[in-house]
């Protein structure tokens with residue numbers, strides 16, 4: 294099966310040809326840890342989680358290296374820590390914990406390496422020194438700046454013209470910049486900066502620019518030439534353009550990343566998500582409202598990944614209905630004696646068509662349409678590639694609360710006790726209702742059914758007189 298991905302750099306769907314099929318290397322820009330992840334952040338993480346799962350499926354898990362950084366030094370972090378009145382390290386550790394918690398609730402796998410920017414300052418300093426030595430960067434007023442005019446291919450990724458960027462008629466230019474498009478590699482510390490955001494360098498104490506972080510960390514873990522670089526469309530310019538300029542100038546003749554993948558924007562009810570519009574939604578907001586992590590995941594995957602995705606209530610409802618339907622198929626299959634963990638033949642006609650859709654620039658809408666006509670065994674296998682449908686169907690319908698795994702992590706023992714005692718309570722009420730029906734006490738049976746419904750429990754009466762249940 295040939296994987297094709299839309300390559301922002303070549304502006305076409307490129308066939309993916311690994312540099313080394315035994316060591317596929319992918320770098321994705323990770324979070325700047327100053328605020329809890331919102332739905333736009335989550336879309337990007339989920340999209341690259343699927344790409345990672347797909348690469349593992351095609352080449353074997355041991356042959357894929359996925360690196361996603363943590364940006365834990367940045368102006369936004371300094372500003373947020375100051376606003377909260379807390380030390381930077383307390384803020385970054387807390388937000389990183391939230392990031393991991395929320396992405397785990399969306400069933401995202403951890404990357405193979407998750408390097409922190411603050412642990413790679415010497416590598417960044419070394420790269421900046423190379424750029425200065427090569428005539429691509431200059432020191433001015435305690436700053437080190439990259440000279441965009443020193444790199445003739447600058448603008449190739451985003452399609453912007455170097456001349457326009459140099460002139461920069463529309464942007465306010467700091468006095469220490471030679472040209473408007475020049476960007477910061479190193480900036481000096483300011484009076485009152487938290488010491489944990491200040492690092493020594495040959496140009497004085499300060500901190501690195503954001504762009505150099507990704508160039509230094511990708512080079513450290515993946516080398517100067519690797520397969521795939523991913524991130525949100527909002528990072529294409531200037532972040533990714535600047536990464537390419539830095540890496541290609543620090544290591545002349547290197548190609549940096551072969552394939553550039555960008556996921557589309559996320560809007561909420563047709564509007565840009567922003568705090569000022571009051572539609573800023575974090576993953577945690579939704580989990581707290583009782584939306585299951587897997588429902589959020591499916592909703593985030595429902596559009597073609599590179600296209601914009603509009604988030605609204607109907608999208609969430611549809612994702613829940615679809616998952617309920619698929620889990621119902623899996624539940625029926627396992628109750629009829631099928632093994633709930635059983636998977637289909639990897640080369641079945643359905644599975645081949647499905648993989649063909651996923652390998653065609655991750656055509657999720659087509660893949661979902663094929664899942665609607667799949668056998669139960671195929672369904673489980675198809676779901677594995679997308680990171681859905683891997684729960685026990687009984688847990689899907691009966692698991693307590695919005696996100697079972699999240700509650701388990703919060704307090705494992707309490708959560709299990711709570712689930713067990715709640716389930717025991719439901720079962721004893723169902724038994725009482727069966728007894729009431731047997732003694733023809735219809736009013737009591739109906740009262741119990743309503744009581745359970747108020748708790749969000751739906752009863753399913755079977756022809757053989759037994760009653761099953763599930764959560765609404």
Ligand SMILES: [Zn+2]
Nearest residue numbers: 322323507532
């Ligand atoms: Zn980056």
